[in-house]
Every structure is written in structure tokens, then in C-alpha cells.
Amino acid sequence: MHIPEIIYSAAAGALAGIFFTWLVMRARRAVLADRLASATTEIETTRTERDALRGELSDHSARFARLESALEQEREKSKEMAAFAQAATQTLKDTFKGLSADTLAQSSEQFLHLAKSAFESFHVKASGDLAQRQKAVEEIVRPVKEALDKVNTQVAEVEKSRKQAYGSLTATVESLLRGQKELSTETGNLVSALRKPMVRGRWGEIQLRRVVEFAGMLPHCDFVEQSSVKTETGTLRPDMLVRLPGGKLVVVDSKAPLEAYLSAVSAEDEATRKKFMADHTRHLRTHIQQLSDKAYWEQFDQAPDFVVLFLPGEPFFSAALEQDEGLIEFAVARRIILASPTTLITLLQAVSYGWQQEQIAENARHIQELGAxxxxxxxxxxxxxxxxxxxxxxxxxxxxxxxxxxxxxxxxxxxxxxxxxxxxxxxxxxxxxxxxxxxxxxxxxxxxxxxxxxxx
Incomplete structure (x- = not known):
């Protein structure tokens, strides 16, 4: 094997690895995006619960404020009553001070004693009523305080969960960004490599061989690569000939134009991307017409009246169909069958089944001869x-x-x-x-x- 072929084969293998890495990274990005959406939904639910708890806290706070105000009013009333009693005592003392000490001493002392007893009893009663009212207020406030403590605990737990969720979300986003960056790098490398015609052609041949091997059509029995036939206009060289039972042949060509599609993938704005996608569809139509003009079915006696055009990736096929819904009809009218890896695998498996039936028929003929x-x-x-x-x-x-x-x-x-x-x-x-x-x-x-x- 020559050195350039070794280099091209190595480059094609590396490109195939980059392409599959790109597929894996894209799947990983989809998983991370789902996790991000799930985390965002959970955060929104947590926020809703937090807002509801804050509403309850606001209601309890308002009720607690009203009770505090009522308690403060009761305290002011008690202070006013104590001040009134003290003022009345001082007034009585001032009134009886002018009277004769000898005449009114005993009476005033008795009166003062009675007044003092009365005011002390009134003060004790007032203090008792104040204590009872304060106790009643505390009984009313206690559930509110417990509810507020519970709300504060729940708010703290919600805040803790929010921080954890945001931490996990941050890690997920960072991982997603790293994966996106790696995917962009690998995609750039793949696009740059596939822009070279020789590398792109070798990669298409490798993809074609992988599809054929996956379908069970091994080279030594069912297909031949790089066969050529000389015509008046030159040498025609299809990428693969699939041998059918009965000596028939199916011609497969994998030289699909991908330059415009690669430019569309690396485009930075939507308008440029749409332009390159339209160019990709137009180039594919031109290649279909050129392949039809070669008329492989006239060069191979045993070939059917059609040629299979292999596109080495599903996106190349689907992108062209999105731009031109009549592309398949256009190709069929020119005896060209468009095939992605999935459809070509299905076609080759049908051919493999035909070979199995041919082998069964051959064994039956041998059995008949042996029996005779x-x-x-x-x-x-x-x-x-x-x-x-x-x-x-x-x-x-x-x-x-x-x-x-x-x-x-x-x-x-x-x-x-x-x-x-x-x-x-x-x-x-x-x-x-x-x-x-x-x-x-x-x-x-x-x-x-x-x-x-x-x-x-």
C-alpha cells in the first residue's frame, strides 16, 4: 500500500471517529438539556411554594401585629389607671393637710388607710386583669408564633434546596457548555477535514463498506468495490457493484456533493445557513442529473435500469428533502434511487435474503441430484x-x-x-x-x- 493511501485511510478512520464522537456528544447534549429543563421546572415549583409560604407568613405577621397593638393598648390603659390612683391619693393628702391635725388626724389616717386599702385592692385587681389579658394574648399569639417558626424553618429548607438546585444546575450548565465546546471543536475538525475531496471520498467509501458489512454482504461473495468499465466517452468507475441472484448487478455511487451542507453547518446566522442548504439541494440535483447521464445500466449487461446514489449520512438526505420535497420524484424519473445508510441497509438485507433463498434453492438442487x-x-x-x-x-x-x-x-x-x-x-x-x-x-x-x- 502506498504512503498517500495509508494517510488517506488513517485520516478517514480519524474522521469516522470524529463523526461518531460528534453524534455521541449531540446525544449527551440532548440528555443535559433534558436535565436542565427538569431542574428549571423543579426551581419554578420551589419558587411557587416559597411565594405561598411567604403569603402565609405575611398573613400571620399582620395578625401578630394586630395582637401586639391590642396588648400595647391594654398596657397603656393599666398605666393610666395606676396614674389616676396615684393622683387621687395625692389630692386627698393635699386636701386634708389643711385641716386641724388634732381634730382630723385620726379620721384622716383612717380615711387614708381605707383609701390606701381600696386603691391597693384596685391596683391588685387591675394587675390581675392585665396579667390575665396578657396571658390570653400570649395564648392567642402562641399558634401564630409556632406557625411563624414553622414558616421560617420551611423557608430556610426551601432556600437550602434552592441553593442545592442552583448548584446542581450550575454544574449541569457548565458540563453542558464544556460538552458544547468540545462538540463544536470536533464538528469544526470534521467539517474542515471533509472539505477535502479525497478525504470526503474515502470517508464515503468507508461508510459504504460499513453499511454493506452490517447488512451481511461481504466483499468476497456479494459485492465488488471500484469496478470499472470503458465506454466511448471514457472510463466509468462506480463505487460498488452489488451482485444479485441470477447474475444481476446493482450499481452504487457514493460521490455525493457535501461541500454546501458543510458550509451550512458551520454558518453563524440563519440566512447564510438557508442559502447554503439551498445550494446543497441544487448541487445534489445536478449530481443526480450527471449520474443519470452516465447510464450505467447500458454499460453493464446484467444491471437493472436504475443506479443507487448513496448519501453517507442521514442529515445529508433529510436536509435536502426539507428544501426540495420533490427531490425523490426528480431522481426516480432519472432512474436514480436516493439511499441513506438506513435505506441502503434495508435494500442490502433484502438482497442478502435473496442470496439466502438462492442458496436454499441450490442446496435443494444438490439434494435432488443426490436423491436421483x-x-x-x-x-x-x-x-x-x-x-x-x-x-x-x-x-x-x-x-x-x-x-x-x-x-x-x-x-x-x-x-x-x-x-x-x-x-x-x-x-x-x-x-x-x-x-x-x-x-x-x-x-x-x-x-x-x-x-x-x-x-x-
């Missing part, structure tokens, strides 16, 4: 058995004739000899004739085998 040969051999063997049976019958007849001749002609003289010679003690045993005959072959196919199947 076995039948002829069995018929011949039956003839030999018939000959052996007839020979056995003749041997039995000869044996019986010999026994009859022995008994009629030899044994009587031998017995008379033993009668004359008394020293002979042993008697001649009696020999019985054989009455068993061989069995005839009765199977008709063994007696009269068909003439067309007799061994020559």
Missing part, C-alpha cells in the same frame, strides 16, 4: 440382488440334483460294499435335499427402474 443418483444406485443394487437370488436357486437345484444322483447311483453300491465287508462299522449318513428357495424382489421400483434414471 441414490435411486439409480439402489436400482442397480436390486439387479445384483436378483442375480444373487437366481444363482442361489441354481446352486440349490445343482445341490439337490447331486443329492439325487448320490442316493440313486453311489450310495446303493456303497451300502452293498459295507454288507460284504463286516469290518466297516460306520454307516453312511442320509443326505437330505434342500427345499428352501430364495425370495424374489417384489418392489416394483426395484424390479423395473425407470429407463431415464438407469445408469449408463
Amino acid at each position: 443418483d441414490l435411486y439409480r444406485r439402489i436400482s442397480k443394487m436390486a439387479d445384483h440382488f436378483g442375480t444373487v437370488g437366481k444363482s442361489l436357486d441354481r446352486a440349490v437345484k445343482s445341490y439337490n440334483d447331486a443329492v439325487g444322483s448320490l442316493e440313486a447311483r453311489v450310495l446303493p453300491a456303497a451300502r452293498r460294499f459295507s454288507e460284504l465287508d463286516t469290518s466297516i462299522k460306520n454307516e453312511i449318513p442320509k443326505i437330505e435335499p434342500v427345499n428352501v428357495v430364495s425370495r424374489d424382489i417384489s418392489a416394483p421400483e426395484l424390479i423395473e427402474p425407470p429407463e431415464e434414471e438407469e445408469e449408463t
Whole structure:
């Protein structure tokens, strides 16, 4: 193998690896996007719950404020009553101070004592009422305080969950950005490499071989790569010939134009991308027309009246169809069948199934030939058995004739000899004739085998 071919093969292998890495990264980006959407939904739910808790907290806070205000009013009333009692006591003292100490001393002391007792009783009662009211207020406020504590705890948990969610979301976004950056780098490398015609052609051939191997059409039995045929206009060289049962051929061409599509993928704005996509469809139409003009079906006697144009990736096919819905009809009218990896695998698997049926039919023909040969051999063997049976019958007849001749002609003289010679003690045993005959072959196919199947 020459050095340039080694370089091209290595570059094509690297490009294939980059392309599959790009597919993996795109799938990973889709997974990360789903996780981001899920995390965003969870954050929105948490925010809704937090807003609801804040509403409840606001209601409880307003109620607590109202209770605090009522308690403060009760405290002010108690202070006013205590001030009033103190002022009344001072007024009484000032009033009786002017009277005669001797005359009114005892009365004033008694009055003051009674007044003091009365005011102390009033103060105790007022203090008791204030304590009771304060206790009642505390009883009312306690559930509110507990609810507020619960709300504060829930808010803290929500805040903690929010921080964790945002942390996880941040990590996910960072991972997504890293994956996007790596994907962009790999895509750029792939696009740059595929812009070279030789590398792009070699990559298309590798993709074609992978599809054929996946479909079970191995090179040594079902297809031939880079066959060529000379015509009046020059040498035609299809990328692959798929051999069909019965000696038929299907021509496959993988030289699809991809330059415009690669430019569309790397475009930075939508308008430029649409322009290059339109160019991709137009270039593909031109290539279809050029491939139809080559008329491969006229150069190969066993080829059907169509040629398969292989596009080495599903996006190349789908992008062209999005721009031109009548592309398939345009190609079929010119005897060109557009095939992506998926459709070509299906086509080749159908061809592989045809080869399997051809092999089954070939095995059936061999079995038929072996059966006919076995039948002829069995018929011949039956003839030999018939000959052996007839020979056995003749041997039995000869044996019986010999026994009859022995008994009629030899044994009587031998017995008379033993009668004359008394020293002979042993008697001649009696020999019985054989009455068993061989069995005839009765199977008709063994007696009269068909003439067309007799061994020559």
C-alpha cells in the first residue's frame, strides 16, 4: 500500500471517529438539556411554594401585629389607671393637710388607710386583669408564633434546596457548555477535514463498506468495490457493484456533493445557513442529473435500469428533502434511487435474503441430484440382488440334483460294499435335499427402474 493511501485511510478512520464522537456528544447534549429543563421546572415549583409560604407568613405577621397593638393598648390603659390612683391619693393628702391635725388626724389616717386599702385592692385587681389579658394574648399569639417558626424553618429548607438546585444546575450548565465546546471543536475538525475531496471520498467509501458489512454482504461473495468499465466517452468507475441472484448487478455511487451542507453547518446566522442548504439541494440535483447521464445500466449487461446514489449520512438526505420535497420524484424519473445508510441497509438485507433463498434453492438442487443418483444406485443394487437370488436357486437345484444322483447311483453300491465287508462299522449318513428357495424382489421400483434414471 502506498504512503498517500495509508494517510488517506488513517485520516478517514480519524474522521469516522470524529463523526461518531460528534453524534455521541449531540446525544449527551440532548440528555443535559433534558436535565436542565427538569431542574428549571423543579426551581419554578420551589419558587411557587416559597411565594405561598411567604403569603402565609405575611398573613400571620399582620395578625401578630394586630395582637401586639391590642396588648400595647391594654398596657397603656393599666398605666393610666395606676396614674389616676396615684393622683387621687395625692389630692386627698393635699386636701386634708389643711385641716386641724388634732381634730382630723385620726379620721384622716383612717380615711387614708381605707383609701390606701381600696386603691391597693384596685391596683391588685387591675394587675390581675392585665396579667390575665396578657396571658390570653400570649395564648392567642402562641399558634401564630409556632406557625411563624414553622414558616421560617420551611423557608430556610426551601432556600437550602434552592441553593442545592442552583448548584446542581450550575454544574449541569457548565458540563453542558464544556460538552458544547468540545462538540463544536470536533464538528469544526470534521467539517474542515471533509472539505477535502479525497478525504470526503474515502470517508464515503468507508461508510459504504460499513453499511454493506452490517447488512451481511461481504466483499468476497456479494459485492465488488471500484469496478470499472470503458465506454466511448471514457472510463466509468462506480463505487460498488452489488451482485444479485441470477447474475444481476446493482450499481452504487457514493460521490455525493457535501461541500454546501458543510458550509451550512458551520454558518453563524440563519440566512447564510438557508442559502447554503439551498445550494446543497441544487448541487445534489445536478449530481443526480450527471449520474443519470452516465447510464450505467447500458454499460453493464446484467444491471437493472436504475443506479443507487448513496448519501453517507442521514442529515445529508433529510436536509435536502426539507428544501426540495420533490427531490425523490426528480431522481426516480432519472432512474436514480436516493439511499441513506438506513435505506441502503434495508435494500442490502433484502438482497442478502435473496442470496439466502438462492442458496436454499441450490442446496435443494444438490439434494435432488443426490436423491436421483441414490435411486439409480439402489436400482442397480436390486439387479445384483436378483442375480444373487437366481444363482442361489441354481446352486440349490445343482445341490439337490447331486443329492439325487448320490442316493440313486453311489450310495446303493456303497451300502452293498459295507454288507460284504463286516469290518466297516460306520454307516453312511442320509443326505437330505434342500427345499428352501430364495425370495424374489417384489418392489416394483426395484424390479423395473425407470429407463431415464438407469445408469449408463
